[in-house]
Amino acid sequence: MATERTVLIVDDEPRTREGVRKTLEAEWSGELQVLTAASAAEAMAIMERQQVHLLITDIRMPEITGLSMVEEQRSRGYRPVVIVISGHAVFDYAEHAIRLGVVQYLLKPLEKRKLVEAVKQALELERSRERQSTMEKVVDRRLLELDGEDARVSEAVQKAKRYVEDHLGTSLGMREVSEHVHLNASYFSFLFKEQTGLTFSEYVTRRKLQKAKELLLATPLSVQDISEQVGYGNGKYFIKVFKEYAGMSPSQFRKMGADSKNR
Incomplete structure (x- = not known):
């Protein structure tokens, strides 16, 4: 693992907490940042300050249970991969954990082999989720959908899309493209929006x-060079639109993208 991942262990029992920490640090020496918390409140404060990739938490803790903590974090938009540990094989706990998307449910006393295997699987799942998230940011799903719907749009709209693709390095205007497909600009604007669901200018921007x-x-091209290659002479405006x-x-x-390749 080239990039350090952060694991947070939450348990009010010091022996369990430290035992899990030592096991992980021995197995992943220098590859994981291992943090510990003695309560859910302490753990949530840590997660507010920094990203946690894997959360390992006991279920039964004073004040806030481990599952309540996971539920609260999910409501706030924090979604680390979660392993829960418990001294009790209670079906209601397991069922609740599954609903929250917990990936492993381990019983105390913990076996080192099972713990290490569970963490390996959890980290691989976390990396897989991150790669998927990266791909979703790279690919414009709406454009993909439109590319698959060419058979259902008119020849004029298809021709306009091809023209846009061939002239991305220029400051494309609707009048220029409507003339290329031999349509009145107003009618072309209406037709394009009706058949693609996007205004012509939004489609050009997305492309x-x-x-x-x-x-x-x-490529190693500078942001300014890339902005010019896609028809934005003004680099600051390109950055604003990109954001x-x-x-x-x-x-x-x-x-x-570079961080994702290194994982």
């Missing part, structure tokens, strides 16, 4: 940004 994403991940659509800057997107 340009999709191309920019590919260049950011596949609006991707939720991050071009540089952050490039770093995210």
Whole structure:
């Protein structure tokens, strides 16, 4: 594992907490950052401050149970992979854990072999989820859907889409494209929106940004060079539009892609 992952162990029993920590540090020396918390409240404070990739928590703890903590974190948008541990094989607990998406349910006293295997599986699942999340950010699903619907749109719209693809490096305007497909600009605008669900300008923006994403991940070109290659002469405006659509800057997107390749 090239990139350090963070594991948080939550248990009010010091012996269990430290035992799990020592096992993980011995098995993944230098590859995992292992944190511990003696209560759910302490654990939630840690998760507010930094990203936790894997949460290993006892179920029965004073004040807030492990499962209540997981539920609360999910409601806040924090979704680490979760392993729960318990001294009791209670069906209601197991059923609740499954509903929350917990990946493993281990019984105390913990066997080192089972713990290590559970953590290996959980970390692989976490990496898989992250790769999937990265791909979802790279690929514009709406454009993919549209590409698969060409048989259901008119020849004029298909021709317009091909023209856009061939001229991404220019400042495409609707009048230019409508003339290319021999349609009145107003009618072309109506037809394009009706058949694709996107305005022409939104479609062009999405196509340009999709191309920019590919260049950011596949080339060492500067952000300014990429902005020019996709028809944005003004680099600052390109960055602004990219942030609006991707939720991050071009540089952050490039770093995210590089980090994903290293995992």
